[in-house]
Amino acid sequence: MTIFNYFRTLRPQKTAAVAKERLQIIVAHERRLRNSPTLEYLPQLQQEILEVVRKYVIIQNEHIKVHIEKEGQYEILELNITLPDTEKGQINIQKSSSDVT
Amino acid sequence: MGKIIVVTSGKGGVGKTTTSAAFATGLALRGHQTVVIDFDVGLRNLDLVMGCERRVVYDFVNVINGEGNLNQALIKDKRVENLFILPASQTRDKEALTVKGVARVLEALKKRFEYIICDSPAGIEHGAIIAMYFSDEALIVTNPEVSSVRDSDRIIGMLSSKTRRAVQNLTPVKEHLLITRYIQKRVNSGEMLSIQDVQEILAIPLLGVIPESPSVLKASNAGIPITLDKKSDAGLAYLDIVASFLGEEPPPREKKGFLTRFFGN
Numbered sequence: 001m002t003i004f005n006y007f008r009t010l011r012p013q014k015t016a017a018v019a020k021e022r023l024q025i026i027v028a029h030e031r032r033l034r035n036s037p038t039l040e041y042l043p044q045l046q047q048e049i050l051e052v053v054r055k056y057v058i059i060q061n062e063h064i065k066v067h068i069e070k071e072g073q074y075e076i077l078e079l080n081i082t083l084p085d086t087e088k089g090q091i092n093i094q095k096s097s098s099d100v101t
Numbered sequence: 102m103g104k105i106i107v108v109t110s111g112k113g114g115v116g117k118t119t120t121s122a123a124f125a126t127g128l129a130l131r132g133h134q135t136v137v138i139d140f141d142v143g144l145r146n147l148d149l150v151m152g153c154e155r156r157v158v159y160d161f162v163n164v165i166n167g168e169g170n171l172n173q174a175l176i177k178d179k180r181v182e183n184l185f186i187l188p189a190s191q192t193r194d195k196e197a198l199t200v201k202g203v204a205r206v207l208e209a210l211k212k213r214f215e216y217i218i219c220d221s222p223a224g225i226e227h228g229a230i231i232a233m234y235f236s237d238e239a240l241i242v243t244n245p246e247v248s249s250v251r252d253s254d255r256i257i258g259m260l261s262s263k264t265r266r267a268v269q270n271l272t273p274v275k276e277h278l279l280i281t282r283y284i285q286k287r288v289n290s291g292e293m294l295s296i297q298d299v300q301e302i303l304a305i306p307l308l309g310v311i312p313e314s315p316s317v318l319k320a321s322n323a324g325i326p327i328t329l330d331k332k333s334d335a336g337l338a339y340l341d342i343v344a345s346f347l348g349e350e351p352p353p354r355e356k357k358g359f360l361t362r363f364f365g366n
């Protein structure tokens with residue numbers, strides 16, 4: 001953090017700074033969507049997994065979280081399914097997928 | 102062989118047509134054979150900004166359909182040597198610009214002109230895609246404002262996926278960021294994104310900055326490209342941009358230089 005930034009944080013945040021922050025987040029999000037072919041089938045994958053899990057336990061849509069991360073050449077697909085009424089409450093299925101070029 | 106440069110933005114009304122007219126005129130003033138093409142089918146406006154609306158006989162779509170030839174459609178500017186305009190069609194058929202047809206016209210223009218400036222319509226549909234499809238370089242016109250910056254980012258994504266250069270795996274389209282309607286005073290008071298902010302978010306090389314200026318409206322009222330108004334700060338900024346695009350030093354003048362104009366003395 002530069003001195004300049006430091007002093008800026010002491011004052012109330014200006015609207016341009018808010019704009020910049022919001023833009024950085026949305027632009028990064030939209031770039032990820034554009035650059036990852038995996039993300040195109042993600043919603044459907046999530047739905048189908050949900051249906052399989054529902055054969056065994058009752059869970060809601062919000063109990064399944066899908067997350068994609070890029071690590072070098074690979075994309076890591078992380079699934080977090082929260083199971084209600086179990087001791088641990090949560091299981092993690094980790095699966096690394098497709099080479100990205 | 103001529104170079105094809107698209108002027109694009111995604112968002113409407115940010116200054117593409119103003120920039121196309123100013124940039125093409127600036128290149129011609131530097132002695133380069135230049136043509137500026139209006140790709141905004143159905144919403145022809147470049148002719149008005151260039152002041153040649155009453156000389157339009159044949160248009161881009163007529164040439165593609167073989168209803169008139171290129172020489173009949175090209176309008177020679179009366180003020181600047183080496184400058185020509187190819188007007189858009191007023192047809193309602195947005196698909197009138199076919200890839201094949203546009204390719205044929207651009208091939209012919211490339212033999213005759215050094216620079217072919219394509220004024221893109223707003224949006225991310227067919228019209229904008231066909232305008233950028235054959236480009237070698239792109240001017241991404243962006244206002245320091247949230248929706249314009251976001252749309253510019255989408256357009257940058259399309260330049261790297263939907264153009265001929267992308268599809269055929271050639272060297273990517275060379276991108277230039279052009280920030281327009283910039284108001285230093287509002288940036289200083291923290292209510293407008295700064296040059297650095299916009300550049301940081303979009304992460305493409307900055308070609309230049311055009312200040313918000315009342316002279317732009319006056320020039321378009323009169324049908325004069327802003328680069329012909331020697332007293333306009335925006336016009337001078339466009340001339341600087343042309344110079345740096347050509348890799349030249351900015352034209353010498355007594356007026357304040359680029360940095361002092363934006364950052365004060």
Ligand SMILES: Nc1ncnc2c1ncn2[C@@H]1O[C@H](COP(=O)(O)OP(=O)(O)OP(=O)(O)O)[C@@H](O)[C@H]1O
Pocket residue numbers: 110112113114115116117118119120141221222223281282283311312313314315317318321335
């Ligand atoms: N630097 C500037 N200072 C002041 N006004 C400007 C500036 N640049 C453009 N304008 C004004 O903004 C309006 C829109 O400009 P222009 O028509 O060039 O935008 P556009 O991107 O081509 O729009 P469209 O998406 O509709 O084709 C015009 O009224 C123009 O005069």
Ligand SMILES: [Mg+2]
Pocket residue numbers: 117118119141146220221222
């Ligand atoms: Mg326009």
